[in-house]
Amino acid sequence: MAQPRVSNVIQLDIELLLTQRRSESLWARAGRRLRKDYLTLLALGVIIVLTVLTMGASVIAPYDPEDTDPVNRRLLPPGTPGHILGTDDLGRDYLTRLLYGGQISLAIGYSAAFLTLAIGVVTGLTSGYYGGQIDDIMNWVITTLDSIPSIYLLLLVATLLQRSPTSFILVISLIGWTGGTRLIRGQTLQLREREYVVCAKAMGASPWRIMFLHILPNTLSFLFLALASGIGGLILAESTLSFLQVGIQPPTPTWGNMLSNADQFFTRGPHMATISGLLIFVTVLCLFIIGDGLRDAFDPQTTD
Amino acid sequence: MFRYIVRRLIQAIPIFFGITILSFALMSASGNPVAALTFRPGMTPEERDRIAARLGVNDPWPIQYLRWLAGDDWMRWDSTGDGIADHAILVPLDANGDGEPEPPGDRRGILRGDFGTSFTKKRPALDILVERLPATLELSIAAFLLGTPLGILIGIIAAINHGKWFDNVSRILAVAFTAIPTFWFAIMLLLIFSVQLRLLPIGDRCKTSLDDSCPPVTERLQYMVLPVIVLSIGSIAGYSRVMRASMLDVISADYVRTARAKGLTRRMTWIRHAARNALIPIATALGPELTFLLSGAVVTETIFNYPGVGLTSFAAVTQRDYPVVMTVTIYAAVATIIGYLLSDIMYGLIDPRIRFD
């Protein structure tokens, strides 16, 4: 598909901008900027703490996440001795569930976002580097996939498969990789015309070497911010699918299915909805802030 | 321009076929619908075979795809007018081997507007989509008319007041609103404004009455308030961020500086030159936005009980009513193709550097 043509003058403009800034390395400058961006650092801190806590759920969590006792422990409020965050409708310790749930939710977010980008990188690099027929076919595949609203694809696939975290990650990655491909492909198209790439090619470097050693490092900044907002988006998507009853299957807890289950207990167990909703909100917010912060830090156009 | 549109439409043809193949593959992968379709106490295996043969579910999948796409009234037909099929191409005349030919094909295929009959509702799948369209369209159009200008406006004001309180507050809100799960946000609005404060109706499209239809949109705006807010909040947040960033980019460009040098006031410069150019990235976002709005919002329609495409397609997915699912998928895909086309045209209208040649 032909893209609307951008005039050569503009292209030159961008080239100029990029070369001008090369005096200070992109990375060094981004690092310097990030150190001063306290909001992003705070968000990063929150995410790291949450990740460490949830990944250590089996050590930290006071109870078995699937141990039920609705007769004696149904909907205990937060602050009950032994159950700091209360219990859910089946008497399971809520703190424990949140820790284990976070483990799954974050693992889904991290691995699906990573896998999505990995597919995007490989397809984007090849498609952008080789161009020609490969690019045409890739473009056709991408446009086709993007033309079907992803909620339908997700729903369709979710009703076909076992709804385990693994299949969930696979499905999301198989559907969601096109964004990454577009991003990397666009970058590669620009970078492959650069002098240093042309030189490397002239010196007989293999295509793989050029793609992964010369082109890929220059796209990393984009990848990081795509990763951060991608993880946030995936955590939201997981909760939406849980609401639609096609999320991760019980009894495996995730923040998404805990929140969608909690909305049935607004009146008798409001702590459930409040805590799980807040956790999702804070996590996604932090990830988006990190994404924004990274973009600002790497953006060659913003001035200090 | 006209030639450009025609060329883009021709380019859309392979994409359309890609979509049909993908949708069909998904539908086929989900298994044989005959068991679910034919469950009835006392159903004999022979009878089930007969239905399977008529539906052609045991044919090789390229044939099945062709039947779905182009119908089967030309695959097996009756030339003598006695109601019994006597000719067949691609498919056997007698598919289940019981010695009698299968009935003549009666499907016309999606290319000729035959999307099949809903498994659960026993009505043409296309009808089911079409009767739900108005509800979705009225919400989408309202959300679009509210969200896009508001987002752009907030973005411009934020950029003009770069670094001041409005900028900071709008940026934080924009991130915050995108970080809330939609269903949660919708339920909260419903519980606060409809259930607690009784300011707005609790869901629905219009007042329940013995009347034959809903009154015109203007007489039931109160029913649209909450769903439209939920639908547009994402685009307000998204557009304001894009617009702000893009304005800040443009402002440092040479031509804006030139305009300032020509003596135009700061405000005039912003609006005349910067805003127009800053709209370019917005145009690219319009295509996907249109798709999102037109394909119906499953969550919003479910929570606010709004009888649109999203609600019916979600029900169809869970009930595995494939004819309806496929109809909605094809519809949404076509809407997307048109959305991208519109977005490209907008692009050209806003950006003078782009020529359609």
Place this chain on the structure above:
Amino acid sequence: MKRLGSVVVVLVLLALVVMPVIAQEGDLGPGEGAPIVAGNFGGDISTTNPLLVNDGASADIVNRIYPLFIGNDPESGLPVPGAARSVAADWSFSEDGLVMTVTLRSDWTWSDGTPITSADVKYAYDAVISGEVDSPITSFVEPYIESLETPDPSTVVITFKELDCTAVQVAANLAVVPAHHYSQVFPSFADITAESEENLNPGVTAGPYNFRNFRPGEQVTLVASETYTDTPAGYTVPEGFIYKTVADQLVWVEQFLAGDITYVDSVPEDRQTEIAERGAAGEFQYYTSPAGTWQVLLFNTADPANAQSGRDEDGNVIEQTPHPIFGDVRVRQAFVHAIDHAALNAGAFSGTGIPVGGMMLPQSWAYNEALAPYAFDPEMAMSLLDEAGWVDNDNDPETPRVAQGAATAADGTVLEFALTSFTGNPSVDSSVILMADQLTNVGFKVNLDVIEFGPMVDKLLGQTYDALMVFWGVGVNSPQDMIDLLGSASDQPGAGFGVTSFYNEEFESLMQEARTLPGCDEAARKALYDQAQQIVYDNVPMYFVNTSLVPVAVSGQVPNFEPRKNGIFWNQAAWAIPPQ
């Protein structure tokens, strides 16, 4: 003056209190009451044709716009002559019990003025046995009725194939349709399909309401019939009946609480405690009635990898490969003893669950009171598993047991199975989670398989599940239905309800005997059904987890909500809601 003032205040207050009461007591004429609005949680209706109706939503409409052949008494739930909305005024049997002669009432007409006659019953019967109409009624009448004759417009003579103690129930399955109209719009029986024009736009009806329109995704609208007389008031009081679609339970309940919906006929589990409290506080009318279903756990006793029919073409019993775990009755009993019903009741049923022992429901005449619900006894469960050859080989109760000398599985097989259920029902969701936890404690490894309703039905009917949780039931007063769920003749993968592949010769002969017992003495038949239930109880092909009380909430605006034991809404067409 001061005293007079307070007297006036009191009088005004009194008037305020009394006036609405007077207004409610004041007779509302035909169609003068406010319309009834009911929430439809089950999706759009698929038909309005009594011959085709096969889903709850459509039945809710059909039951308001068509007559019944034979109706039930709202108190006893048993078929009685002259029941409201039915055409059978009286019936009698021949000496040999094979011929049933039904006399029809003659005071009722279709909406176009044509009298309702025996021809309307005959048409429906001919249609369903013609083999050309895809009607769910067929399988209920075709195997049992020899012929149906109509010697005159007010008489129907039904001849049964054999002496049948359930004859009246069989006959009650027959429908009444406007023959004069149908024979015009349907040139042949084969034209009676869901695709027909008539299907969602019935031309001629008879019932408390007439059909007005169907707005897909929004509502079905019915308006009061002017000629219907079978209500306590002698006419239909509400102006109409609106069956509105609600997609979400939250909206359903909140719309009721806000007064937009007249009643909620089954309060969702998660709101039950709250609704009961608010009902007790007088905010609206609240009533609980025994559910017509149990929550049941079905065991697949045959190998799910090789689903076979119970009988071959000649009617001989097929020996099926047993299920590797549930093929052994002791494992099924161990399963049942491992379940803590008190926990299920508290966690999944808000305390409304009622444990049951027999297959019939407690409110049924055929319920076997002698059968105590299985006790929660993990020790017993573990010893049964030991006995069956499923042992705890590492003395770690956390790890699942493995086969060691089990009859149905090779040594070393893990005691592991999939517990299938469906999404969307909070009670079921909670039940399976609780069960899985409890079963783990005695050494099962449970893989929860919570899927969409459609795929669940496929697994159920295809008999490819291990154990499956669902709500199901036999007719409250139709114990003969038990054979449909547990008889080998209905064990046909994909075509029958005998999904457990259970086969017990004695059970089947008891059921046959109870159906055809000469004289049809009720006590004698109950004794037979009691024995049949005992067999089910001992062999546990199905575990009846519990039944429950269904909470119903009705708006305080309805002055004459008078639920009966077997008909909560029997007088709904006389509900006199003051018009606004």
